[in-house]
Amino acid sequence: MNQNNPTNSPLPQGPNLPKHSDLPQGPAKRVAVRAMFDAIAPRYDLLNRMLTFGMDRRWRRKAVRTLHLPKGAQVVDIACGTGDFCQDLEAAGLQAVGIDLSAGMLASAQQRHQAGKLKAPLVLADALCLPLHSRSADGITCGFALRNVVALDALFAELARVLRPGGRASLLEVAEPSNRLLRAGHQLYFAKAVPKIGGWLSDSAAYQYLPKSMAYLPPTAELLSMLKAQGFSKVTHQQLSGGITQLITATRTTPTPSTEDLLKREQGAVEIYL
Numbered sequence: 390m391n392q393n394n395p396t397n398s399p400l401p402q403g404p405n406l407p408k409h410s411d412l413p414q415g416p417a418k419r420v421a422v423r424a425m426f427d428a429i430a431p432r433y434d435l436l437n438r439m440l441t442f443g444m445d446r447r448w449r450r451k452a453v454r455t456l457h458l459p460k461g462a463q464v465v466d467i468a469c470g471t472g473d474f475c476q477d478l479e480a481a482g483l484q485a486v487g488i489d490l491s492a493g494m495l496a497s498a499q500q501r502h503q504a505g506k507l508k509a510p511l512v513l514a515d516a517l518c519l520p521l522h523s524r525s526a527d528g529i530t531c532g533f534a535l536r537n538v539v540a541l542d543a544l545f546a547e548l549a550r551v552l553r554p555g556g557r558a559s560l561l562e563v564a565e566p567s568n569r570l571l572r573a574g575h576q577l578y579f580a581k582a583v584p585k586i587g588g589w590l591s592d593s594a595a596y597q598y599l600p601k602s603m604a605y606l607p608p609t610a611e612l613l614s615m616l617k618a619q620g621f622s623k624v625t626h627q628q629l630s631g632g633i634t635q636l637i638t639a640t641r642t643t644p645t646p647s648t649e650d651l652l653k654r655e656q657g658a659v660e661i662y663l
């Protein structure tokens with residue numbers, strides 16, 4: 390089994406290929422993404438609040454509400470970063486587990502434990518090979534990480550594996566407004582202001598990469614059909630804040646893959662608890 394492509398799913402092809410030829414691919418992308426988030430972790434929250442004018446908090450709270458899960462439900466936050474989503478899930482009475490590839494980001498999340506703001510277990514793992522039993526989660530959240538994984542098909546297959554039948558997923562990602570004027574302003578802000586501010590307060594290379602990384606995202610229609618192909622139904626798409634962010638929700642369809650198939654996919658999983 391290929392360690393960097395643990396589910397042995399094909400890497401993105403055709404329309405999924407980024408338009409920027411200088412963006413890393415495959416195993417090199419995974420290494421670059423992890424190093425980048427390790428580097429920006431200490432100031433990630435500050436930059437996030439500044440660059441989104443605090444709107445990121447509202448987006449996550451909306452994503453939690455759209456899960457429509459009862460109190461006490463178990464929700465896995467994929468690519469949890471510094472723990473924002475986990476904190477919102479707990480505030481809504483849900484039981485959260487945070488999973489991320491970057492030890493630096495998880496160390497920042499750990500500080501919320503120490504400050505008594507967070508209880509969620511934090512797990513260092515790749516979202517493409519989750520150390521979780523099949524059909525074990527009632528819900529999944531994922532904030533602003535779809536464009537960071539090496540293979541979206543493999544990610545969606547993993548989400549489908551760990552969600553119980555009827556389980557819910559709420560995925561947030563950056564987007565481009567459909568309105569021409571808004572899009573032009575947004576492009577200017579994302580391509581010029583974000584790298585400048587990021588460079589002043591954090592890591593210049595990382596905040597130059599972030600706008601470029603939008604090129605990894607397939608068009609909305611393709612994104613939604615990829616989810617359906619992996620066994621999701623009731624797939625919805627909403628533009629938030631004029632279209633600068635998108636919220637995708639989906640329900641895990643029954644029947645799920647056969648138990649034999651699920652066990653085969655679980656074999657690569659290793660449990661690491663911080």
Ligand SMILES: C[S@@+](CC[C@H](N)C(=O)[O-])C[C@H]1O[C@@H](n2cnc3c(N)ncnc32)[C@H](O)[C@@H]1O
Binds near residue numbers: 473474514516532
């Ligand atoms: C833009 S940050 C978002 C963090 C958080 N979800 C939020 O809403 O602020 C992207 C996160 O995805 C994580 N990430 C990227 N690729 C990953 C992967 N393959 N598996 C797990 N986490 C990953 C990064 O380490 C980083 O913490």
